[in-house]
Amino acid sequence: MIINRETEWCVLKSAGIKKFAAQPRVNPALTDETSGNVIAATFSEKEEVFRHRAFPQAPESGSAHKLVNEKAVKDSLFSQGLEKAPGTDLLKFRAIRLLWNLDSERVVSLTRQCLRLGIHLCVWKTAKGVLLRKNGKTNYTLASAYRVISLLKCLGKVIEKIAAELITSFAEAQGLFHDGQFGGRTQCSAIDAVACLVEEIHQAWANRKLAAALFMDIKKAFDHVILAKLIEVLREAGVDGDLIRWVVSFLSDWRVTLVIDGHVGKEASISSGLPQGSPVSPILFVLYVHGLSRAIESRVPEVRGLSFVDDQGLITAASSVKETCRTLEKAAEVAIEWGVTNGVQFDSKKTEATFFYRRHRRQVAENVSQARIRVGGRAGAGVALQAVPEGPWEHVEVPMGHRYEVFDAELVGVAIALEWALGRQLLGPIWVFLDAQNAINRLKSTRPGPGKGLVLRAHRAAKKLAMRGQLVTIQWVPGHSGIEGNERADQAAKRAASKQTAPGFEHLSLAVRSLSLNRLASATNCSKPCVALGSANSLASELSSAAVGSGTPAFLRARYKACLVRLLTGLALR
Numbered sequence: 001m002i003i004n005r006e007t008e009w010c011v012l013k014s015a016g017i018k019k020f021a022a023q024p025r026v027n028p029a030l031t032d033e034t035s036g037n038v039i040a041a042t043f044s045e046k047e048e049v050f051r052h053r054a055f056p057q058a059p060e061s062g063s064a065h066k067l068v069n070e071k072a073v074k075d076s077l078f079s080q081g082l083e084k085a086p087g088t089d090l091l092k093f094r095a096i097r098l099l100w101n102l103d104s105e106r107v108v109s110l111t112r113q114c115l116r117l118g119i120h121l122c123v124w125k126t127a128k129g130v131l132l133r134k135n136g137k138t139n140y141t142l143a144s145a146y147r148v149i150s151l152l153k154c155l156g157k158v159i160e161k162i163a164a165e166l167i168t169s170f171a172e173a174q175g176l177f178h179d180g181q182f183g184g185r186t187q188c189s190a191i192d193a194v195a196c197l198v199e200e201i202h203q204a205w206a207n208r209k210l211a212a213a214l215f216m217d218i219k220k221a222f223d224h225v226i227l228a229k230l231i232e233v234l235r236e237a238g239v240d241g242d243l244i245r246w247v248v249s250f251l252s253d254w255r256v257t258l259v260i261d262g263h264v265g266k267e268a269s270i271s272s273g274l275p276q277g278s279p280v281s282p283i284l285f286v287l288y289v290h291g292l293s294r295a296i297e298s299r300v301p302e303v304r305g306l307s308f309v310d311d312q313g314l315i316t317a318a319s320s321v322k323e324t325c326r327t328l329e330k331a332a333e334v335a336i337e338w339g340v341t342n343g344v345q346f347d348s349k350k351t352e353a354t355f356f357y358r359r360h361r362r363q364v365a366e367n368v369s370q371a372r373i374r375v376g377g378r379a380g381a382g383v384a385l386q387a388v389p390e391g392p393w394e395h396v397e398v399p400m401g402h403r404y405e406v407f408d409a410e411l412v413g414v415a416i417a418l419e420w421a422l423g424r425q426l427l428g429p430i431w432v433f434l435d436a437q438n439a440i441n442r443l444k445s446t447r448p449g450p451g452k453g454l455v456l457r458a459h460r461a462a463k464k465l466a467m468r469g470q471l472v473t474i475q476w477v478p479g480h481s482g483i484e485g486n487e488r489a490d491q492a493a494k495r496a497a498s499k500q501t502a503p504g505f506e507h508l509s510l511a512v513r514s515l516s517l518n519r520l521a522s523a524t525n526c527s528k529p530c531v532a533l534g535s536a537n538s539l540a541s542e543l544s545s546a547a548v549g550s551g552t553p554a555f556l557r558a559r560y561k562a563c564l565v566r567l568l569t570g571l572a573l574r
Helices: 005-014 043-054 070-078 093-117 154-174 190-206 227-237 241-250 281-288 291-299 321-342 361-369 406-422 437-443 452-467 484-497 510-524 560-569
Strands: 038-040 126-133 146-151 210-217 254-260 268-270 304-308 311-318 352-356 379-386 393-401 430-434 472-476 529-531 542-544
Touching: 038 043, 070 093, 070 154, 093 154, 093 241, 154 241, 154 281, 190 210, 190 304, 190 311, 190 352, 210 321, 227 241, 227 281, 291 304, 291 311, 291 321, 311 321, 321 352, 406 430, 406 437, 406 452, 437 452, 437 472, 452 472
Parallel strands: 126 254, 430 472
Antiparallel strands: 126 146, 210 311, 210 352, 254 268, 304 311, 379 393, 529 542
16 A cells, blocks of 8 residues: 555544644744743743743752751650650650660760651651630631641651751741741740831821721631642742651651540541641741742832731731721731732631821720730749758748739749848858749749840849859759648649739730830840859750840840830829
8 A cells, every 4th residue: 555645644634633733833932920021932941941840840958957956856856745645556755754864875966867767767757636615706606616636746846846946047047038927936925026116006106197907817727828829839939858858757647536525536537728737847947938028118108017826917007997908908918918929817706907097095095905815813932041950931922913824933933042042151052942844944044035124133142142152953842742832832822813913013914014024134134144043954054145136026126125114114004
């Protein structure tokens, strides 16, 4: 059979195959989605773009694993609470610490290799989900009134915390955080966010304007994180390859077992989201939404963004309510638009607007008081003091009111005890016995954070005692165990809590008080070494009191002076 063009066409037609003699379609030049600029016009340029999108390469090997050493792993392990709920293996941190004492080298090697290889072991990715009732809910017949917390295996959480610290350090160094984001960061807390809000309000009042704030909550924040989008954010930020590969492994192939009313359900897989209860989840989410505030402020310059993890606040100032509403509406539209693009939804039921108008002082005070949290009712500090073993007991009672927490009362008690020792000509070392481990841990360091002002007060007293040749030791004792001095201190604290608030504690709110004391301590802090307070096993090592951290946002540092002026002149929100 002779094949020519006609017979070839007949054969192809009978086989159902169409032959196109036309030239192949030429695709237009490719442009950038954001700027619209041409990024690929030739074949080789287009090939590179499509190859990268269709066949992405695995992250390059990084060097984060080289930062894992014995000290980093030990700090991560021993900073965890001993009684934290364990995962499905029922091993608490107490057991992991025993393992550390037996074979710390193997624990360090395991941690380093997990980051080097970019894997989170499968045995650590089975969680036990328990239900917690959300505070403030009145109808617990609704599923939305509960929060599912993942109880993870303790050894895996050690590695998760190290990864969180490495990612946080990188993000801080590269300036990835928005200045108004205070969640998931070192040297930042919710108190700083509230303090910035207060300062924005005062700035507006000083300019004879009305301050207004729109508070928005991201709906099911951790649950709706898309892994591919998160990895894209980490890649664009230039996060170390070790950490990116570890995050991919960490968020893949999770399985969870729900425990409801004492009944254990079947194990099921989870396809998306960040596990609630993991040390690394908050920082990953903060990076996931780090572009939100920047997008709002770039398009609506009149708005300042303040946020704490998934809680977003938008603050503006104007001459009228109508103008502030118009500005906040624009900002909300930008936020919603950004959320649609990035898979983030806002909960309309939790969206609230508040106006701060100077003339209506009573109404402003009521609005601000709703944002405060009272813990444990009234607080009081009680100290039982004894100069010699057989000597008489002395008691000091300091009523502090309901605006302080028990944690603050413990620190006040230590400071008062050391100041009492300074006022007497005592001989030998000073021992302070305390039944609050969280207060003891806080006294070990003068780092920024809650209670820093009280910690510095205790450190200054300890330094003066050390100059007299008297070393100070803070020793933990079990509470409610019949120890005479401890029981006397508890009784004094209870009596103090029932009395009228002592002078100096009656007017400042928890947020303003904490801000003011911390800022005053930072401003008056000297760079000379002072005696560090610790347990009996770590006596009197010397630390330098840190000044204001370099990671503190610039616009917050600019407001230190105003905060100190209010503190020193006695002005506060009434």
